[in-house]
Amino acid sequence: MTDLFQQGIDQFNQGDFYACHDTLEAIWMEATTAEKPFYQGILQVAVGLYHLGNHNWRGAAMLMGEGLNRLGPFEPSYAGVDVSDLRLRSQHWLMGLHQAGEAQVQALAATILNAAPPPDDWTVELPAPQILRQDI
DSSP: OOHHHHHHHHHHHTHHHHHHHHHHHHHHHSSOOTTTTHHHHHHHHHHHHHHHHTTOHHHHHHHHHHHHHGGGGGGGTTEEEEHHHHHHHHHHHHHHHHHTTTGGGGHHHHHTTTSSSOTOOOOOOOOOOOBBOOOO
């Protein structure tokens, strides 16, 4: 795992999703054709979470879904990342987006960094947005 990739993971795990996007975009641009969907998938999940933080429901839902699709072929792990766990966490956030709808996107956004608990009537678990490393 390169230092730059680790930096992108750290940024994601710290909730700095825009910086994560910038860092991983630099890697994605130089990646081989086979690796591009992996980096783009993480990028899209990060940007989806960034959009959620800005209460952009449509952008968040669209990018989270696209990121999930791109990451699927890299399960269970790739490049030192537990892809299965990342996809599971992202699926929960996407389900949360769909349950919240545009009307409650602000309430969902408040939960992204544990700033507030989700409303009591929500049925979706919202795990911390996090990329776990896999020992390789």
